[in-house]
Amino acid sequence: MKRNVLIIGAGGVAQVVAHKAAQNNDVLGDIHIASRTAAKCEQIIASVREKGSLKVDGVLKAHALDARDSANVVALIRETGAEIVINVAQAFVNMPILDACIEAGVAYMDTAIHEDPAKICEIPPWYGNYEWKRREAAAKAGVTAILGVGFDPGVVNAYAKLAIDDYVAEPESIDIIDINAGSHGRWFSTNFDPEINFREFTGTVYSWQNQQWQENKMFEVGQTWDMPVVGDQKAYLTGHDEVHSLSANYPKADVRFWMGFGDHYINVFTVLKNLGLLSEKPVKTAEGLEVIPLKVVKAVLPDPASLAPDYTGKTCIATLVKGKDKDGNPAEVMIYNVADHKEAYLEVGSQGISYTAGVPPVAAAMLVADGTWDVGAMKNVEELDPKPFLNLLNKIGLPTSIRDAGGERLLTF
Amino acid sequence: MKRNVLIIGAGGVAQVVAHKAAQNNDVLGDIHIASRTAAKCEQIIASVREKGSLKVDGVLKAHALDARDSANVVALIRETGAEIVINVAQAFVNMPILDACIEAGVAYMDTAIHEDPAKICEIPPWYGNYEWKRREAAAKAGVTAILGVGFDPGVVNAYAKLAIDDYVAEPESIDIIDINAGSHGRWFSTNFDPEINFREFTGTVYSWQNQQWQENKMFEVGQTWDMPVVGDQKAYLTGHDEVHSLSANYPKADVRFWMGFGDHYINVFTVLKNLGLLSEKPVKTAEGLEVIPLKVVKAVLPDPASLAPDYTGKTCIATLVKGKDKDGNPAEVMIYNVADHKEAYLEVGSQGISYTAGVPPVAAAMLVADGTWDVGAMKNVEELDPKPFLNLLNKIGLPTSIRDAGGERLLTF
Numbered sequence: 124m125k126r127n128v129l130i131i132g133a134g135g136v137a138q139v140v141a142h143k144a145a146q147n148n149d150v151l152g153d154i155h156i157a158s159r160t161a162a163k164c165e166q167i168i169a170s171v172r173e174k175g176s177l178k179v180d181g182v183l184k185a186h187a188l189d190a191r192d193s194a195n196v197v198a199l200i201r202e203t204g205a206e207i208v209i210n211v212a213q214a215f216v217n218m219p220i221l222d223a224c225i226e227a228g229v230a231y232m233d234t235a236i237h238e239d240p241a242k243i244c245e246i247p248p249w250y251g252n253y254e255w256k257r258r259e260a261a262a263k264a265g266v267t268a269i270l271g272v273g274f275d276p277g278v279v280n281a282y283a284k285l286a287i288d289d290y291v292a293e294p295e296s297i298d299i300i301d302i303n304a305g306s307h308g309r310w311f312s313t314n315f316d317p318e319i320n321f322r323e324f325t326g327t328v329y330s331w332q333n334q335q336w337q338e339n340k341m342f343e344v345g346q347t348w349d350m351p352v353v354g355d356q357k358a359y360l361t362g363h364d365e366v367h368s369l370s371a372n373y374p375k376a377d378v379r380f381w382m383g384f385g386d387h388y389i390n391v392f393t394v395l396k397n398l399g400l401l402s403e404k405p406v407k408t409a410e411g412l413e414v415i416p417l418k419v420v421k422a423v424l425p426d427p428a429s430l431a432p433d434y435t436g437k438t439c440i441a442t443l444v445k446g447k448d449k450d451g452n453p454a455e456v457m458i459y460n461v462a463d464h465k466e467a468y469l470e471v472g473s474q475g476i477s478y479t480a481g482v483p484p485v486a487a488a489m490l491v492a493d494g495t496w497d498v499g500a501m502k503n504v505e506e507l508d509p510k511p512f513l514n515l516l517n518k519i520g521l522p523t524s525i526r527d528a529g530g531e532r533l534l535t536f
Numbered sequence: 537m538k539r540n541v542l543i544i545g546a547g548g549v550a551q552v553v554a555h556k557a558a559q560n561n562d563v564l565g566d567i568h569i570a571s572r573t574a575a576k577c578e579q580i581i582a583s584v585r586e587k588g589s590l591k592v593d594g595v596l597k598a599h600a601l602d603a604r605d606s607a608n609v610v611a612l613i614r615e616t617g618a619e620i621v622i623n624v625a626q627a628f629v630n631m632p633i634l635d636a637c638i639e640a641g642v643a644y645m646d647t648a649i650h651e652d653p654a655k656i657c658e659i660p661p662w663y664g665n666y667e668w669k670r671r672e673a674a675a676k677a678g679v680t681a682i683l684g685v686g687f688d689p690g691v692v693n694a695y696a697k698l699a700i701d702d703y704v705a706e707p708e709s710i711d712i713i714d715i716n717a718g719s720h721g722r723w724f725s726t727n728f729d730p731e732i733n734f735r736e737f738t739g740t741v742y743s744w745q746n747q748q749w750q751e752n753k754m755f756e757v758g759q760t761w762d763m764p765v766v767g768d769q770k771a772y773l774t775g776h777d778e779v780h781s782l783s784a785n786y787p788k789a790d791v792r793f794w795m796g797f798g799d800h801y802i803n804v805f806t807v808l809k810n811l812g813l814l815s816e817k818p819v820k821t822a823e824g825l826e827v828i829p830l831k832v833v834k835a836v837l838p839d840p841a842s843l844a845p846d847y848t849g850k851t852c853i854a855t856l857v858k859g860k861d862k863d864g865n866p867a868e869v870m871i872y873n874v875a876d877h878k879e880a881y882l883e884v885g886s887q888g889i890s891y892t893a894g895v896p897p898v899a900a901a902m903l904v905a906d907g908t909w910d911v912g913a914m915k916n917v918e919e920l921d922p923k924p925f926l927n928l929l930n931k932i933g934l935p936t937s938i939r940d941a942g943g944e945r946l947l948t949f
Contacts, residue, residue: 394724394808395807398837409831419819421821
């Protein structure tokens with residue numbers, strides 16, 4: 124049994140994590156929130172208190188933390204007595220936080236692969252470049268480290284595991300489809316940190332097909348998907364974390380990630396990219412000022428957190444697995460969640476994208492707290508039992524549905 | 537008779553001015569080039585020497601000059617003995633340079649209206665906000681100051697004057713149509729300083745119609761024009777300098793300026809503008825750096841000077857005057873020039889846009905030098921005799937053509 128949670132990060136996802144952790148603090152114990160700017164943590168705490176999210180009386184405290192230095196993180200873990208660290212900071216600091224958890228002997232979880240700010244496009248599998256290099260250290264220390272336990276990666280990996288366990292014993296393809304059919308009402312905005320958002324799409328698109336990595340350009344391969352609730356939606360082959368772990372765990376299947384984009388987003392992205400405004404390399408203005416263009420683009424775009432109050436519509440994120448069942452007959456199943464932006468805002472003050480990313484790590488933390496997922500080793504989500512995870516998500520805000528030959532219906536276990 | 541020329545500015549237009557002045561230094565005398573960065577003047581001088589543009593042996597010299605301070609300009613005028621100043625610097629420094637010429641008692645000419653860097657959109661007539669306030673001072677000092685003597689404004693004003701003098705005695709409309717049917721081969725580029733280029737299109741579009749100022753948005757009013765040589769071309773109602781002086785001189789006529797734009801330009805412009813990236817107000821990055829977005833856009837775009845070697849195709853800039861002739865019969869005449877990007881590059885190392893802007897002030901300087909246009913007062917181009925000007929332009933690279941009921945033909949006087 125592990126208790127006391129340290130949340131690192133203070134963005135839109137951290138806000139959801141804090142609310143959900145507070146709603147379940149009878150299981151999780153003390154809740155600490157740390158980021159470089161303590162004031163941002165204080166804002167989240169004020170929002171948690173305002174909504175009365177704390178289930179039982181308990182500690183809810185803000186901390187200033189420079190997580191780039193592992194020693195700072197170790198010190199804060201010890202100071203707070205946290206046994207579970209939920210890392211929802213920028214992905215640039217995954218490794219120092221992971222190292223700190225291994226050193227301090229506490230559980231670690233994150234929602235995205237580590238990124239080196241200086242590198243846009245790394246060689247797959249991306250987990251192999253950073254996190255997986257600590258597998259042995261984590262096992263030796265008996266530390267539970269759950270990688271990529273947001274929605275995608277995260278819940279979609281659990282969907283894949285469930286689909287293969289129960290419906291498609293021999294998977295031939297695993298397609299993850301992420302559709303945001305909501306509307307924020309602005310001329311243009313990214314749904315999360317523009318710096319991270321655009322980085323996802325500026326490099327080579329890697330997918331796993333015919334048992335090898337296939338390279339494409341962004342927006343080169345698109346198709347219209349018939350999705351539950353939100354209907355026909357155009358989505359494009361995109362590089363994404365879960366392709367790298369699922370392809371390692373199911374190497375015989377094609378593994379692809381598809382993200383939905385409207386023509387407007389693609390146009391704005393294309394203009395910015397082709398002009399060089401998404402570059403992370405500094406340019407010098409005529410006046411001699413060194414500036415990173417992407418940081419200026421970020422500065423002029425709406426703060427994604429500001430979108431929440433006006434966001435309407437739904438998201439639908441699905442894992443579609445095709446192959447053969449245990450008897451060798453063709454089988455196909457789509458497992459998915461539909462979330463509503465407005466409902467998310469009313470509950471935790473965030474839009475649906477942050478909500479779907481922030482609820483799953485809290486479920487994972489609860490499963491680590493009660494021992495179910497406290498496996499004492501580094502795992503990607505498809506390497507863990509999906510049923511207790513999805514069952515818990517059903518209860519705390521992200522219900523799982525299935526579409527197969529029998530139609531569409533909620534799944535419970 | 538006036539001699540010795542001081543060119544202020546060292547951009548693409550200044551390069552053309554320097555070459556053309558050198559080609560006519562038997563008339564113009566010593567040639568001095570000054571800009572904030574003397575090295576840029578040295579580059580221009582190297583190009584003039586490389587092409588052997590100097591007609592006769594003579595002075596050709598670079599100077600460093602901060603033209604924001606009028607006293608610096610006066611000092612340099614006195615040091616060089618220049619009697620004619622050709623101001624082709626950024627339009628932000630027109631007023632200190634004009635004031636210096638009045639103080640030093642030398643002739644002044646420029647190619648664009650003064651702009652306050654802090655103001656995007658001023659109230660018409662723009663000349664009335666700055667230059668025309670010095671009319672009395674110029675007259676008192678007997679200083680010739682020719683405003684806006686590039687191509688547009690400039691040559692097109694002379695076309696209007698000629699059309700009204702000789703063909704359409706009662707003008708009902710004066711439409712200036714600026715078409716660049718050339719191709720620079722880049723994904724996107726402005727043809728001159730992006731900071732100036734975009735400023736032209738971010739504010740309200742003013743046109744003079746029905747004897748009053750009409751306000752439109754950029755790209756709101758467009759039409760396809762049948763143009764000589766370059767054929768059908770889409771152009772949009774745009775605010776432009778010459779509308780402000782021509783409407784003062786011909787208040788009964790509608791005066792409109794139309795600039796040609798491709799859909800690609802409009803799309804890129806619209807994205808940048810709507811995102812706030814064309815703003816001149818500083819934004820603060822997440823790291824706390826204060827940056828003016830437009831200056832970053834300028835930094836990532838190609839240097840317009842770099843386009844010249846690969847530029848192909850032609851420009852066509854025309855003044856179309858409709859109304860009644862001296863007998864009261866309907867009359868219509870288009871007077872125009874067609875310039876070729878490649879030919880301009882081969883002659884002076886610049887593309888056609890810079891060429892059409894840079895040759896006219898040299899013609900004007902030659903007419904001031906020989907006394908023809910040395911009128912000892914401030915004038916816009918339509919207030920001067922157009923024929924010697926257009927005749928001289930015929931000889932030095934910008935021939936004038938006419939299209940009327942009699943067809944299309946070259947015009948000489």
